[in-house]
Amino acid sequence: MKGIVFTELMDLVEETQSPAFLQEAIDDADLPSGGAYTSVGTYPVCEMGALVQALSQKMTVPVPDLMKIFGKHLFGRFAQIYPQFFEESSDAFSFLASIEDHIHKEVLKLYPDAELPTFEVTTHTEDTFIMIYNSSRHLGDVCEGLMIGCLAYFGEDASISRKVLEDDAVSRIEFTIVKD
Numbered sequence: 001m002k003g004i005v006f007t008e009l010m011d012l013v014e015e016t017q018s019p020a021f022l023q024e025a026i027d028d029a030d031l032p033s034g035g036a037y038t039s040v041g042t043y044p045v046c047e048m049g050a051l052v053q054a055l056s057q058k059m060t061v062p063v064p065d066l067m068k069i070f071g072k073h074l075f076g077r078f079a080q081i082y083p084q085f086f087e088e089s090s091d092a093f094s095f096l097a098s099i100e101d102h103i104h105k106e107v108l109k110l111y112p113d114a115e116l117p118t119f120e121v122t123t124h125t126e127d128t129f130i131m132i133y134n135s136s137r138h139l140g141d142v143c144e145g146l147m148i149g150c151l152a153y154f155g156e157d158a159s160i161s162r163k164v165l166e167d168d169a170v171s172r173i174e175f176t177i178v179k180d
């Protein structure tokens, strides 16, 4: 997992809690890297799991809820850091439809060792969007948070539901987004 994901998570905790709170969570998580990440480095995804688990215990907020909050925040940060990816889409569904063939492809040019999920869009109408998430990193909650952030960015109200298609070595989740 690219360091940018870790540094954004730590910035969010520092801002919403405090630097001391973050340090305690890093100590609790007993991370092999000691919590010293650079945005271009690459680190094991299990460190993110351990850090979020430690945060969850300290904050008494369930891990999936924290992952979603983080995903939503991360989308807002992506919009600030990579404005060029936002030039071609004028609504949330077309933005989401462009991740697989455009956005994550550009991400791979920036970070050739990025480990990205794959997506299949099966329905894309005016009010309904269905997309299947595939990844061995099991970050469906971060994915849902990113979708929530995307809808918020475009100012659209919609409900997201999910169906687990596979939860083994690979996680396959079908997300259905219906406009309110």
Ligand code: HEM
Pocket: 001, 002, 003, 004, 005, 075, 078, 079, 082, 085, 096, 099, 103, 104, 107, 111, 113, 114, 115, 116, 117, 134, 135, 136, 137, 138, 139, 140, 142, 143, 144, 146, 147, 150
């Ligand atoms: C401008 C928008 C976006 C940018 C720049 C971006 C970039 C990235 C980057 C840098 C990573 C980390 C890769 C690694 O750690 O090796 C990542 C992972 C990921 N992205 Fe995107 N992304 C964007 C939008 C989205 C959206 C809207 C979704 C949800 C539909 C999404 C789903 C994911 C997921 C779930 C991961 C975690 C890796 C995994 O599950 O396998 N991304 N993305």
